[in-house]
Amino acid sequence: xxxxxxxxxxxxxxxxxxxxxxxxxxxxxxxxxxxxxxxxxxxxxxxxxxxxxxxxxxxxxxxxxxxxxxxxxxxxxxxxxxxxxxxxxxxxxxxxxxxxxxxxxxxxxxxxxxxxxxxxxxxxxxxxxxxxxxxxxxxxxxxxxxxxxxxxxxxxxxxxxxxxxxxxxxxxxxxxxxxxxxxxxxxxxxxxxxxxxxxxxxxxxxxxxxxxxxxxxxxxxxxxxxxxxxxxxxxxxxxxxxxxxxxxxxxxxxxxxxxxxxxxxxxxxxxxxxxxxxxxxxxxxxxxxxxxxxxxxxxxxxxxxxxxxxxxxxxxxxxxxxxxxxxxxxxxxxxxxxxxxxxxxxxxxxxxxxxxxxxxxxxxxxxxxxxxxxxxxxxxxxxxxxxxxxxxxxxxxxxxxxxxxxxxxxxxxxxxxxxxxxxxxxxxxxxxxxxxxxxxxxxxxxxxxxxxxxxxxxxxxxx
Numbered sequence: 150x151x152x153x154x155x156x157x158x159x160x161x162x163x164x165x166x167x168x169x170x171x172x173x174x175x176x177x178x179x180x181x182x183x184x185x186x187x188x189x190x191x192x193x194x195x196x197x198x199x200x201x202x203x204x205x206x207x208x209x210x211x212x213x214x215x216x217x218x219x220x221x222x223x224x225x226x227x228x229x230x231x232x233x234x235x236x237x238x239x240x241x242x243x244x245x246x247x248x249x250x251x252x253x254x255x256x257x258x259x260x261x262x263x264x265x266x267x268x269x270x271x272x273x274x275x276x277x278x279x280x281x282x283x284x285x286x287x288x289x290x291x292x293x294x295x296x297x298x299x300x301x302x303x304x305x306x307x308x309x310x311x312x313x314x315x316x317x318x319x320x321x322x323x324x325x326x327x328x329x330x331x332x333x334x335x336x337x338x339x340x341x342x343x344x345x346x347x348x349x350x351x352x353x354x355x356x357x358x359x360x361x362x363x364x365x366x367x368x369x370x371x372x373x374x375x376x377x378x379x380x381x382x383x384x385x386x387x388x389x390x391x392x393x394x395x396x397x398x399x400x401x402x403x404x405x406x407x408x409x410x411x412x413x414x415x416x417x418x419x420x421x422x423x424x425x426x427x428x429x430x431x432x433x434x435x436x437x438x439x440x441x442x443x444x445x446x447x448x449x450x451x452x453x454x455x456x457x458x459x460x461x462x463x464x465x466x467x468x469x470x471x472x473x474x475x476x477x478x479x480x481x482x483x484x485x486x487x488x489x490x491x492x493x494x495x496x497x498x499x500x501x502x503x504x505x506x507x508x509x510x511x512x513x514x515x516x517x518x519x520x521x522x523x524x525x526x527x528x529x530x531x532x533x534x535x536x537x538x539x540x541x542x543x544x545x546x547x548x549x550x551x552x553x554x555x556x557x558x559x560x561x562x563x564x565x566x567x568x569x570x571x572x573x574x575x576x577x578x579x580x581x582x583x584x585x586x587x588x589x590x591x592x593x594x595x596x597x598x599x600x601x602x603x604x605x606x607x608x609x610x611x612x
Contacts, residue, residue, distance in 0.1 A: 169193075174218075174245035181216025181444040183208075187240070189218040195238040207345035213367050215444055218248060221376045221523050226339075226559050228266075248440065249383065249512055251523045257579035258524035264571050265557060269564075279561035282331065282341045285543075286351065289327050293358060296321040301469055305478055318482040322489030325359055329494060330546025331562070333359075337367055338558045356457025359490070360465075361422070362429040364450055368438040375558055379502055379509050379530040380519065385439035387503060396603045397503055403607055411600035421491035426458065496593050501551040504532045504595030505602060506584045525581050527555035528572065533585045534592035536569065541589055549592075552583060 172187075172194045180187035186198045188211075197204070201211040206226070214222065223232075269276050296317055303314045335341045336351035352363040369385045377383035381398050395414040396407045433454060436443045446454065465486075469479045508529040513520055521529070531552035535541035541549050547562035548554065553572050554565055576583035586592050 169239070170241045171244045172241035174243060174247055177218075177243060178216045178247070178442065181442065183212055183215075183447060186211055186215035188214050188216075188223075189243045190220050190223045190232075190235065192220075192243045193239055194241045194243050195235055196240045197235075197238050200238060205343070205345075206339050207348060209345075209349065210339075210367070210371075212444060212447065212450075213364075213372060216442065217372070218243070218246060221251060222372060224254075225375070225523075225556075249377070249380065250518045251526075252518075252520065253522075255522040255525060255579075257575060257581050258522050260579065261524060261556060261572060261575040264575060265568055268568065268571060274564065274567075276557070276560040276564055277340060277342060279341055279563050281563050282335060282561055286332050289324060289331060290354075292324045293321070293328060296324055297464075300482065301472055301474070305474070311478075314478065315482065315485055318485040319489055322486030323493065325486070325490045326493045326497075327544070327546075328354060328358060329490075330497065330544075330548065333363065333366070334546055334548075335562065337363070337371055340559045341561050353453055353457070356453050357460050359422070360458060360461030361425045362433070362454055362457070364446070364454060365429050365432055365438055365443070368441050368443060371558075372441055373439055375555060376523075377519075378527060378555065379507065380512070381509070383440055385441075386498065388439065395600065397599060398509055398603070399607070401603075407604040410604045411597050414600055415492075415496070415597070418492045418495035419488040421495045422487045423491075426461075429454075430458075496596070497545055497548060499596045500534070500589065500592035501532055501548055502530060503599060504592065505598045506532050506586070506595055508582070524556060528552045528576055529582045529584075531555055531584070532592055532595060533569075533583075535588045536566070536585060538588065542566065545589065549589070 174189075177187055177189055177194060179185075180196075183201070184198065185196075186201055187194055187196050189195075197211055197215075201208040204211050223235075268274075300314070300317045300321060303317060304310045305314050332351040333355045336348040339345075339348055341347075352367075355361050355363040355366060374384050374386040379387060381387070381400050387397060391402050392404070393401070394417060395410045396403065432438050433443060433446070465483050466479055469482075470476060508521075508526070510519055510521055510526055510530070512518065519526065533549055533551050533553075535545070535549045538549075542562075547565050550565040550569055553568050554560075556572060557565070557568060560568065573583055573585075575581075586595065
């Protein structure tokens with residue numbers, strides 16, 4: 150294949166009249182800035198630098214994707230129409246890779262996507278439009294602001310006042326879980342409406358209100374977890390480090406302490422919020438999130454990242470101290486809110502993937518690839534629960550329809566339940582395991598069961 154000097158400025162039209170050059174994956178990795186943004190899809194490399202500002206999904210996601218193979222992410226959010234548009238920016242053929250690959254879409258994948266598209270078309274439904282979601286966002290933000298103001302107006306001079314004070318702190322923490330499960334999660338998937346400004350504002354709330362980086366969340370959740378679901382070393386949601394505090398996959402080395410992990414691990418989930426905020430800083434400094442490179446931050450991203458941390462701790466600790474509240478109660482309220490925030494979100498996320506009933510894919514030892522079609526993997530690595538239960542759906546952010554969400558990540562929450570029968574029927578036809586359990590507690594029980602199972606010594610190690 151032909152080669153080219155990649156230090157020079159290159160545009161797509163220049164290549165359309167001659168053989169496409171080979172572009173080593175090392176060169177692709179370096180094209181990861183707003184001034185030079187290349188992506189790979191289906192082993193083809195595209196220069197989308199000038200397209201970024203016109204991208205309907207916003208320029209930010211182009212910035213995150215730059216320098217990476219985005220094959221699965223592209224196809225899970227786009228149709229053949231967008232793929233045709235992408236060809237205008239073709240500049241070369243990718244040589245090499247830095248992540249496992251999936252086989253081409255199988256018959257299940259093709260059928261389920263076609264049927265979902267036909268459903269929305271025949272019912273004249275915009276998959277991303279949701280008035281209910283907008284009302285929920287407004288209600289959630291109103292609750293957060295109201296509870297915050299109330300928190301720091303409560304007199305703590307009496308026992309009843311203290312009970313009310315900490316009760317409000319608990320409710321405040323719970324309201325933040327709902328912001329994360331609705332506003333942040335939906336916006337990160339561009340799963341509500343078509344306004345990139347709305348998505349950006351909602352995402353910024355994760356930094357300001359939760360103290361957690363929306364930038365790192367995108368790398369972890371959109372570019373890792375939703376691509377390599379339950380694949381050890383590639384799904385950053387289920388990182389299985391050697392010597393970690395818990396064991397959730399068989400490839401982890403066993404330690405005697407894991408025997409009691411089904412008891413102590415859920416308790417340790419109270420530290421999730423603080424762990425995320427701490428690791429945010431370490432990962433931005435290191436420039437990596439798991440196997441993914443964190444691209445150079447823009448001025449806005451830098452300001453939001455560090456400004457968000459400052460704003461979070463100032464409003465949660467600094468301002469109350471300035472207002473004269475005793476430090477022990479300021480910290481007490483902070484930890485009550487943060488523990489509720491952490492435990493609730495941890496259990497919601499763990500109950501959908503880190504459970505006994507799902508698949509944990511392995512890489513082919515010869516090729517290093519995944520031998521299961523991506524759509525099939527999304528269904529078989531997820532556990533759903535509490536179908537047709539309005540409160541369960543509401544308070545889980547519709548993640549009780551997790552397999553459907555993974556197949557169609559940019560579909561609004563209220564439309565996921567509508568697609569569930571289609572996914573269930575198609576999965577049955579094509580022999581795909583689609584797991585649905587009774588309710589939230591049953592789903593959480595599946596997580597505890599996995600912890601207990603993985604806490605037992607592997608066969609041959611217990612004498």
